[in-house]
Amino acid sequence: MSGAKPEFVRLTGHRAFTQRLVLSTLTGRPVHISKIRSGSPTHPGLAPHEVSFLRLLESVTNGSVIDVSYSGTTITYQPGLITGTVPGVGASLASDLIEHVLPAACTRSITYFLVPLALLAPFAKAHMNVRFSGPGVITSGTSLTGDLSIDTFRTAVLPLYGLFGIPPARIELRVLARSCPGPGGKGGGGVVELRFASQVRLPKTLHLNRRPGRIRRIRGVAYCTGVSASHNNRMIMAARAVLNRLVSDVHVAAQYDPAPLVGDKGSAQKKKIGIGFGLSLVAESSADGVIYAADEVAPPEGGVVPEDIGTRCAYQLLEVIAQGGCVTAAAAPTVLTLMAMGSEDVGRLRLGRDVLGREEIIGCARDLKAFGASSWGIRDAGDDEDGASELIVSVKGTGVGNIGRKVA
Amino acid sequence: AKALHGKRRPFRAVDLARFMYDTTLTPKEALLKWRGEDDQEDEEMEEDIEQDDETFFKRSGKEGDDDLREDRTIPRFDYEDLAAKWSNEDAVEALRNRFATANLLDEE
Numbered sequence: 001m002s003g004a005k006p007e008f009v010r011l012t013g014h015r016a017f018t019q020r021l022v023l024s025t026l027t028g029r030p031v032h033i034s035k036i037r038s039g040s041p042t043h044p045g046l047a048p049h050e051v052s053f054l055r056l057l058e059s060v061t062n063g064s065v066i067d068v069s070y071s072g073t074t075i076t077y078q079p080g081l082i083t084g085t086v087p088g089v090g091a092s093l094a095s096d097l098i099e100h101v102l103p104a105a106c107t108r109s110i111t112y113f114l115v116p117l118a119l120l121a122p123f124a125k126a127h128m129n130v131r132f133s134g135p136g137v138i139t140s141g142t143s144l145t146g147d148l149s150i151d152t153f154r155t156a157v158l159p160l161y162g163l164f165g166i167p168p169a170r171i172e173l174r175v176l177a178r179s180c181p182g183p184g185g186k187g188g189g190g191v192v193e194l195r196f197a198s199q200v201r202l203p204k205t206l207h208l209n210r211r212p213g214r215i216r217r218i219r220g221v222a223y224c225t226g227v228s229a230s231h232n233n234r235m236i237m238a239a240r241a242v243l244n245r246l247v248s249d250v251h252v253a254a255q256y257d258p259a260p261l262v263g264d265k266g267s268a269q270k271k272k273i274g275i276g277f278g279l280s281l282v283a284e285s286s287a288d289g290v291i292y293a294a295d296e297v298a299p300p301e302g303g304v305v306p307e308d309i310g311t312r313c314a315y316q317l318l319e320v321i322a323q324g325g326c327v328t329a330a331a332a333p334t335v336l337t338l339m340a341m342g343s344e345d346v347g348r349l350r351l352g353r354d355v356l357g358r359e360e361i362i363g364c365a366r367d368l369k370a371f372g373a374s375s376w377g378i379r380d381a382g383d384d385e386d387g388a389s390e391l392i393v394s395v396k397g398t399g400v401g402n403i404g405r406k407v408a
Numbered sequence: 409a410k411a412l413h414g415k416r417r418p419f420r421a422v423d424l425a426r427f428m429y430d431t432t433l434t435p436k437e438a439l440l441k442w443r444g445e446d447d448q449e450d451e452e453m454e455e456d457i458e459q460d461d462e463t464f465f466k467r468s469g470k471e472g473d474d475d476l477r478e479d480r481t482i483p484r485f486d487y488e489d490l491a492a493k494w495s496n497e498d499a500v501e502a503l504r505n506r507f508a509t510a511n512l513l514d515e516e
Contacts, residue, residue: 015479019472111481146480188427215509246507286508295482315490316482320443322503330481353419357442360479362435391421 008032008076009370016363018116019333021057021077023371025064026341027400030078031371038073043069045072046104049112052136054278055115056113060084060120060128063395084199096192101199102136102260104187109138109147110248114173114194115157119337121238122166122203123402128196135262138188138277140223141297148330149295150175150192150282151221157204157331158292163289164203177224178257180276181300185388188274189260202343206327206335209348209381209392213287215321217249220282221312222387224322226259226275231306238310243281243317279313286289292320293326302373324390325352332356333364340373342397349393350381361366373398376380419443 011020012035024031037044046054046068056074058064063080082179085098102114111131121128141149148157154173164169172195179188219393220239221233230253241249261273278297296313298304320328327335332355339347356378365376377394427438476484493499 017479025421066486128417136483141482145478146482146484148481212506216508246504246509248509271452311491312485312487315487315494318494318500318503319485321506329483357419357424357439358483359435359439362428362438366431366435369429375429376425378428379420380421389516392423 006099010034013372014047014050015232015257016360016367018053018112019337019364020367021081022116022119023060023077023337023367024077024368025057025082027121027373027398028079029155029371030076030239031188032076032169034076034120034297035073036073036075045077047107047356048103049108050098050138050247052106053113053116056093056100056117056130060117060130060334062086077228077375082120084121084122084126084128084196085130086126088223093132096127096183099133100130101130101134102132104135106138106187107142107181107185108145109140109142109181110190111141111153111157112145114150115148115334116151117194118158118161118171119195119334121171121194122161122164122198122200123341124196124199124340125402127199128194130348131191131193133191133205135187135189135273137177137179137190137192137273138181139175139178139190140188140225140276141280141295142181142185143297143299144181144363146183146270148293149221149223149278149280149297151194151223152282152293152295152330155188155219155221155280155282156328159291160289160327160331160335161338163208163335164200164342165201166200167198168199170263177260178223178255179260179274180278180297182273182275185300187262189262190274200402202397202399203338203341203346205342205397206339206347206349208289208335209350210287210326212290212324212326212350213285215247215283215292216286217251218243218247218283218317219254220250220251221255222277222279223255223257224277226272227277229254229256231277232256235310236279236305237315238307239281239314242311246318247283252279254306258264276300277309279309281313281317283317287326290326291331292317292322293330295330312351323352323354325355326350327355327357329355329361332361336361336364336393337377339395340368340398341400343401344397344399346377346394346396350390351393353391 012038059079062083065078067076139150172192179190224231236252261270263270283292294317305329374396381390
């Protein structure tokens with residue numbers, strides 16, 4: 001943990017905000033982030049979802065110190081211990097849950113909070129049980145901010161934790177109420193509960209450098225909240241029209257929910273928000289742990305027919321599969337971070353060129369290095385005909401592991 | 409196929425490792441450099457790279473002031489391009505060897 005004189009890792013910009021705070025918490029190094037949207041004339045400083053994420057961090061850790069400057073463009077964060085859910089601290093005594101309420105102005109999907117939270121959870125002292133509620137919980141994907149839907153998170157990101165010796169069987173994600181983005185992409189009304197009961201000492205070293213295998217089957221979830229349930233079938237039909245040529249084993253579940261009712265502040269009247277529909281598709285490969293996913297959701301202003309969402313999602317899935325590699329672009333930061341937090345051994349990961357050659361991944365590499373992880377080694381995966389377009393990233397773990405747990 | 413790929417000057421793994429940790433470049437500049445799009449390095453490229461370039465430029469043009477851009481988990485796709493690409497029978501057939509329905513005897 002930080003010594004008497006903490007040495008701040010200094011970073012700038014609002015990009016990869018959660019990723020940076022997670023790295024800071026995991027490595028125990030305090031961080032100083034400046035110039036957060038300082039160039040924005042209308043919305044300088046932290047956005048509502050970022051403030052909410054800071055609050056979440058505060059409730060799952062013990063001893064964190066967060067200072068936000070007056071304008072909100074600079075924050076310093078001194079991480080504490082990741083405690084998880086300890087009764088009486090943060091969690092109410094009656095339940096073993098931390099209740100986290102998201103504000104109505106939140107424009108990000110719930111996975112914006114879940115992805116970083118799931119990165120912290122394996123390293124927590126106790127189980128991490130958090131319930132998200134309030135007028136800002138959006139469980140669908142978001143088209144404006146490009147977040148994953150909760151279905152994709154559950155079926156395509158959480159299973160990856162199994163590769164690190166973090167059993168997904170003990171990770172439970174309950175969607176108690178679904179919601180799409182409300183008017184203007186703001187707010188929802190969903191309720192989501194994450195119970196993360198698999199805490200580990202150190203994640204295992206990952207070797208995912210073989211061929212990514214062949215796609216055996218495609219699964220998915222079509223969801224509508226507050227719109228006609230036939231939208232589900234229309235989306236599924238359109239997606240199948242594209243995919244059935246390639247795989248016969250396509251099963252997409254249909255999930256229909258009524259729109260959540262959210263009360264306005266100060267008025268007894270409740271209104272329905274979070275109406276919309278979307279599709280999440282997941283392709284499973286014959287190789288162990290290789291999952292491709294695509295997500296598409298109707299924009300909050302509407303004007304898109306379900307057939308378009310279905311075909312777009314299917315095309316997006318094909319594009320993601322064509323990019324190749326063992327991990328998709330959406331899941332790569334999670335996997336690479338867990339690899340970097342593993343034991344002091346070199347793990348290997350095979351990624352497509354277009355996956356690795358993204359600004360987010362490069363930012364991730366730089367952030368990891370700033371927090372004391374070693375640089376990645378990158379080489380061509382030229383061992384077969386597919387290998388020409390793919391790269392193998394070697395990540396050396398830092399051996400940070402779980403400070404709260406003494407035994408494995 | 410191997411010889412063709414060997415000629416590719418941009419997209420080299422070694423270069424990416426170098427640019428990735430060169431903090432004088434922004435991530436975007438590093439990527440542009442890796443793709444060989446920065447200035448002089450525009451030698452003849454394969455067709456698929458050119459396509460990549462097109463989508464890349466279109467994307468960056470649309471986003472405008474990228475300092476204020478939020479980070480996205482799902483990259484922004486140009487669905488018209490995707491639809492054009494994947495309604496083409498050849499592209500779908502080329503992807504078929506990534507699926508279990510592929511004819512293995514033909515391929516190996």
